[in-house]
Amino acid sequence: MAIIVSIRNATKDYRLGKVLVPALRGVSLEVNSGEFLSIAGPSGSGKTTLLNLIGCVDTPTSGTVEVAGRNTAELGERALTRLRLYTIGFIFQSFNLVGVLDVFRNVELPLLLQRTLSSKERAERVHSLLDRVGLKEYSDHRPSELSGGQRQRVAIARALVTRPQLVLADEPTANLDSVTGQNILDLMRELNHADGTTFIFSTHDARVMSYANAVIRLADGKLSDTSDGGRATDAEVAELGHVSAGASQP
Amino acid sequence: MSSFFLDLRIALLSLFEHKRRTFLLGAAVATVTALLVLLNGLSAGIRQTLIETATTISTGHLNVGGFFKVTAGRGSPIVTDYQKVVEVVKREVPELDFSVPRGRGWGKIVSDSGSTQAGIGGIEIEHERDFKRIVQLSSGNFEDLAQPNTILLFESQIKKLQVKIGDAVTISAQTPRGVANTVDCRVVAIAKDIGLLSQWNVFVSSDSLRSLYQLRPDVTGAIHLHLHPKALKDLPRLAARLRTSLEHAGYRLMEPDPKPFFMKFQSVAREDWTGQKLDVTTWEDELSFMMWTLKALDGLTFILMLILMGIVVTGIMNTMWIAIRERTKEIGTLRAMGMQRGSVVRMFFLESLLLGIFGGVTGVTLGVSLAALLNAAHIHVPLTVQIFLMSDTLHLAVLPTAMLSALLLVAVVTGAASLFPSLRAARLKPVDAMSHFG
Ligand SMILES: Nc1ncnc2c1ncn2[C@@H]1O[C@H](COP(=O)(O)OP(=O)(O)O)[C@@H](O)[C@H]1O
Numbered sequence: 001m002a003i004i005v006s007i008r009n010a011t012k013d014y015r016l017g018k019v020l021v022p023a024l025r026g027v028s029l030e031v032n033s034g035e036f037l038s039i040a041g042p043s044g045s046g047k048t049t050l051l052n053l054i055g056c057v058d059t060p061t062s063g064t065v066e067v068a069g070r071n072t073a074e075l076g077e078r079a080l081t082r083l084r085l086y087t088i089g090f091i092f093q094s095f096n097l098v099g100v101l102d103v104f105r106n107v108e109l110p111l112l113l114q115r116t117l118s119s120k121e122r123a124e125r126v127h128s129l130l131d132r133v134g135l136k137e138y139s140d141h142r143p144s145e146l147s148g149g150q151r152q153r154v155a156i157a158r159a160l161v162t163r164p165q166l167v168l169a170d171e172p173t174a175n176l177d178s179v180t181g182q183n184i185l186d187l188m189r190e191l192n193h194a195d196g197t198t199f200i201f202s203t204h205d206a207r208v209m210s211y212a213n214a215v216i217r218l219a220d221g222k223l224s225d226t227s228d229g230g231r232a233t234d235a236e237v238a239e240l241g242h243v244s245a246g247a248s249q250p
Numbered sequence: 251m252s253s254f255f256l257d258l259r260i261a262l263l264s265l266f267e268h269k270r271r272t273f274l275l276g277a278a279v280a281t282v283t284a285l286l287v288l289l290n291g292l293s294a295g296i297r298q299t300l301i302e303t304a305t306t307i308s309t310g311h312l313n314v315g316g317f318f319k320v321t322a323g324r325g326s327p328i329v330t331d332y333q334k335v336v337e338v339v340k341r342e343v344p345e346l347d348f349s350v351p352r353g354r355g356w357g358k359i360v361s362d363s364g365s366t367q368a369g370i371g372g373i374e375i376e377h378e379r380d381f382k383r384i385v386q387l388s389s390g391n392f393e394d395l396a397q398p399n400t401i402l403l404f405e406s407q408i409k410k411l412q413v414k415i416g417d418a419v420t421i422s423a424q425t426p427r428g429v430a431n432t433v434d435c436r437v438v439a440i441a442k443d444i445g446l447l448s449q450w451n452v453f454v455s456s457d458s459l460r461s462l463y464q465l466r467p468d469v470t471g472a473i474h475l476h477l478h479p480k481a482l483k484d485l486p487r488l489a490a491r492l493r494t495s496l497e498h499a500g501y502r503l504m505e506p507d508p509k510p511f512f513m514k515f516q517s518v519a520r521e522d523w524t525g526q527k528l529d530v531t532t533w534e535d536e537l538s539f540m541m542w543t544l545k546a547l548d549g550l551t552f553i554l555m556l557i558l559m560g561i562v563v564t565g566i567m568n569t570m571w572i573a574i575r576e577r578t579k580e581i582g583t584l585r586a587m588g589m590q591r592g593s594v595v596r597m598f599f600l601e602s603l604l605l606g607i608f609g610g611v612t613g614v615t616l617g618v619s620l621a622a623l624l625n626a627a628h629i630h631v632p633l634t635v636q637i638f639l640m641s642d643t644l645h646l647a648v649l650p651t652a653m654l655s656a657l658l659l660v661a662v663v664t665g666a667a668s669l670f671p672s673l674r675a676a677r678l679k680p681v682d683a684m685s686h687f688g
């Protein structure tokens with residue numbers, strides 16, 4: 001199985017005034033292509049920091065981050081931006097849609113940045129994704145006219161529209177009620193199954209973790225000392241997740 | 251290409267989204283543009299008035315004059331057998347609109363109750379065209395100037411001499427041979443003052459001047475050439491060409507010297523030649539002693555424009571700064587999704603540029619309309635200003651090039667004002683931009 005993310009000994013310190021806040025203290029991790037992986041941990045454990053490193057929107061203080069076979073330390077700003085554009089899709093906790101653009105334009109945006117598809121191809125791609133996330137009817141709505149769950153669906157469509165190898169979602173359901181959150185996770189898992197796209201999502205919610213087929217646990221900027229490089233066993237996941245197995249497990 | 255339209259779309263939509271800010275900024279840009287247009291129109295208008303008045307009254311666009319020397323030491327500012335010179339000019343200068351001969355002199359004008367020194371223009375009123383429009387009479391009429399021994403005085407001279415229409419004045423001067431001579435003239439026209447030029451100019455019928463200086467009828471002081479507007483851009487080149495043409499026609503010419511004729515007496519007297527030599531000068535040469543007014547005007551306009559532009563740049567930069575701060579999270583998101591830094595900057599530049607163009611077009615329209623209104627209102631200017639303006643009403647000339655350059659300047663400056671804040675925002679790490687609040 002191809003390795004899509006490989007992190008060795010990554011640390012990240014934030015500077016707060018004169019104090020150095022260690023957010024990650026030596027994390028090593030490998031993610032296989034096609035995984036549906038959850039990064040779990042309490043608030044402040046470093047989940048967002050880790051996802052930012054994987055997403056190439058931030059750089060580690062030490063250690064290496066490889067994404068899709070490229071060592072990010074060796075890439076310049078332009079190359080990193082290109083790597084994000086062609087390889088990674090982002091789903092943010094607070095959706096981060098562009099307010100002035102309608103749903104269609106928001107989803108089309110990454111394709112416009114890529115400049116590879118014709119407008120007809122783009123329209124087909126966007127419409128088929130909006131169909132898949134159940135927003136066919138909403139393509140000319142502004143984000144402000146949508147509910148939270150609908151906005152996150154738009155964000156998912158936007159993250160997937162370029163057919164990236166890797167989709168990163170930082171607490172994608174934290175701003176949604178639990179039923180809507182479950183729907184979003186179902187949708188993500190379905191897309192993971194259908195296309196084999198790698199998903200990495202973070203959460204501090206045990207029920208959300210239970211959707212993953214692998215979970216890594218973060219605490220205090222470190223992976224928990226479990227077998228398999230920080231991965232929880234199925235039993236641990238089952239124990240953590242209080243969701244009924246029939247409804248949530250594949 | 252599609253990426254450009256994305257920028258354009260986001261730019262347009264953002265402008266539309268923030269209607270209030272767009273409106274206020276647009277209004278500010280429009281106001282400044284309108285002021286620029288008006289300022290430029292005022293400057294160009296004054297320049298036009300000044301040039302029109304000065305060229306009509308004392309030089310023409312090109313001036314064919316010269317000196318005739320009886321002996322090496324004594325020169326008179328005259329052109330002998332001037333009709334032949336006019337023939338050559340008509341043949342060689344297709345840009346010529348019309349030409350008028352003018353006598354030139356300097357003397358003392360004496361009445362029963364006063365006297366004044368003045369330059370004396372010998373005028374053939376029936377050949378003049380714009381003179382009757384530029385010089386406005388308060389009493390008397392132009393036609394009487396065609397009669398022998400008549401004079402036109404300006405109001406300020408009337409005050410000094412205490413005369414009225416029909417009264418006689420005596421003009422005294424030295425003839426080319428160095429003999430004192432006088433001639434009596436009847437006041438037939440009194441004209442409103444036109445600034446500096448009316449301070450030291452009177453006009454007499456051309457034969458009065460000839461009899462004063464005891465000149466033959468085929469002698470004049472200078473030939474004023476009035477050219478078609480298009481030819482006015484490159485007068486020095488035209489002057490040089492005319493010099494060559496006159497030389498080919500057998501005339502001797504004085505060395506080119508960009509000074510008014512009355513400053514050339516001494517150098518001419520020092521030179522060792524006799525007979526006639528011609529001189530070709532431009533109005534700028536002849537009026538170089540008063541070009542400082544135009545230079546001062548240009549300088550003032552430039553400084554005011556700088557101040558105006560400074561205000562726009564500061565205002566727009568401030569507002570763009572706030573606008574871009576508000577959208578830092580959006581910038582972070584776009585950067586995370588793969589938008590290059592350059593595109594971010596371009597997006598905001600475009601937004602700002604559009605604002606500049608909208609505001610600018612509105613402002614130009616506003617400025618042009620205001621200028622038209624002001625012109626129609628025939629606003630009278632105070633006396634002190636009249637002296638420099640050489641006109642009693644305000645005239646604004648809004649040229650298409652001025653409109654275009656105001657628009658261009660404002661649009662570019664407005665666009666450029668976005669560069670600094672947007673560059674800063676684009677340079678942030680995407681994470682830092684996204685976690686930005688406010
Ligand atoms: N920009 C920042 N500046 C300073 N400290 C930060 C910053 N971002 C995160 N931190 C700190 O780093 C630690 C990890 O944060 P984060 O990765 O956001 O955790 P999580 O996403 O699991 O809640 C926390 O202690 C947090 O306070």
Ligand SMILES: [Mg+2]
Pocket residue numbers: 047048049170
């Ligand atoms: Mg977090």
